[in-house]
Amino acid sequence: MVVDLLLWMLLCAFVAAMGPDPFLDPAAFGTVTGPRLVLASAAVLVGRRQPLAALALLLPLGPWRFSEGFATVDLSWLLPRTGVKILPLVPTSPFIMGYAYMTGRREAGPWRPVAAFGLITAVGVAVVLGAGGDLALWVSMVTGLAGTYLVPYLLGLVRRLVIRQRGQARLSAEAQARLRERARIARDMHDSLGHDLALIAVRAAGLELAPGLDPAQARAAGELREAAGDATERLRQIIGLLREDADAAPLAPVNEDVTELVRRARDSGMAIDLDVAEPAPALAGAVVQEGLTNAAKHAPGAAVRVSVGPGRVSVRNGPARGRPVARPGGMGLAGLAERARLAGGTLTAGAVDGGYELVVELP
Template structure:
């Protein structure tokens, strides 16, 4: 009984109206209850019972309702959607095409619901074979005239098959719409994961690298006791471990098949390239800045931050040179003064390369002498940010 329960009062009202209309049409098709009470009781009352059961189960099992309404199907062949003259082929002139009864719209509705809700083909095929068998039996019982066969076939096609196919088409369209929505939601989730990964890389990765630089400076500072040197070394290794764990988290957040994340670089509000370099220098990173007069490229800060982060992680203690002109940004570091603790192969350069590509620039990164160089040619400042 729980399966027959309606989910909302609106469904109850709709089904009651459907049942009332179907009963009225069934009664109109049968004998007059006042002139022929016996015929009404023998024909119409059982049909009303079948209609009641069909409406009761039709919302959940429309194919069952379709089978229950078989006795009220289009088997009279007296009224049709159209009448054609087939005297050139048949003895009869007036042949009904797509016979219609008062109950035909209700049968079409349940045939549509069968295609709309039933994904399995075999049950529907069995039901339609049963319906076709009923139609064949009706035609043979009336003599098997060719005109009756034409009426019966058009009745099967118009009353059952076409609404069923329309329901199947509707179901396919809704499935495609649902798949498109799920795909869009999945892409949105992946973009958000990529954004989070980029933010974590740019903000936390840079700060952890600067912490490692400060710890390395303390480790090499003269006048410290052995315990303090050991503590500074442990701090440097802890920062390197935290950077590695951050990289693993970023790898989990970002799918390999995703495009490189293009979110804005997180930084203190209003911080420009000069303040970024100053903050890195205050952390103990030996750095020089050569800032040419003129406008600064739009992505210069992102390039410099990536270069400084990589230098701090992969070349601890190395001297870093930053050169910025109107169209070019270069970050170059010398050989490391201590063993690097970070592993190569992060996502920072991949994301930066994609941003530079979309901006119409060119990025090169690789060994330069005994160090490493990151060089980017960018559009002039003032051009529209391609990410917008």
């Protein structure tokens, strides 16, 4: 409000300077400058929200005096007159330029500005024709319209497009950040929860077949195994929702030690033979965890052999001795293959002698 009040006072002062002297000719001042002050007041009142309306209100105060201009040029080679005003200026020209710039910044649709500029052009043509239609007047009028209205409007339009582009870039960066966070959550759920649920299912399967249990306890262990399998399937579906098709496969490897992974799997009842040769590659933990998780889910009770060397990591399991606790079709191998590719290696996986083998070779 303070800014608009100061703007109104300044604009009224410039409008008053354009008209008759109030002390020498009060009547002319009232009849000429009075309506102009009303238009200026209305323009300031609506200009902040509707700059195009302010342009229309200030139209009678536009650059229609061709006696003063930004520059005077000699066009005697083209016109009979030597002094031609380029970009005519009046005291209200800076305010009109400001509202034209604001129109470019805030007016989204093209039709209203086009209609307004058509009206402004019609007024300029009428002024030139009323003054005799001299070619020099046409030059002054065209440069006045371009400099006072068109150029500021285009500058505002460019500024609005730049701000919109920055906003879209910021929204795109935020969307990418959300997608990366979703991929990270999916990776953590797959690597940690999926592994743990598979081990729970293995423990339950072993307990179900343990001797000495009465039928109720064995049935409870079987229900626990089935519940772990169902939870694994729901986890796979949730991971599929978190990961979109456009997402890149997770690239960060699991940092858990291979020996600790094998120990936890052995504690759950898996029979694992471990062979580690230092130095182990950085992807060893991810490969071993994926291999053990798949063996626990799809080949429960099978013997597993884990071999880790400087350039080769393999997890091989024998034939399954129980029912699988999860459906095939997860995303773990796809993400692991991408990690191996970025590390310069290759991943191979497939059935071997009734079992399954996962091998990652690295340079």
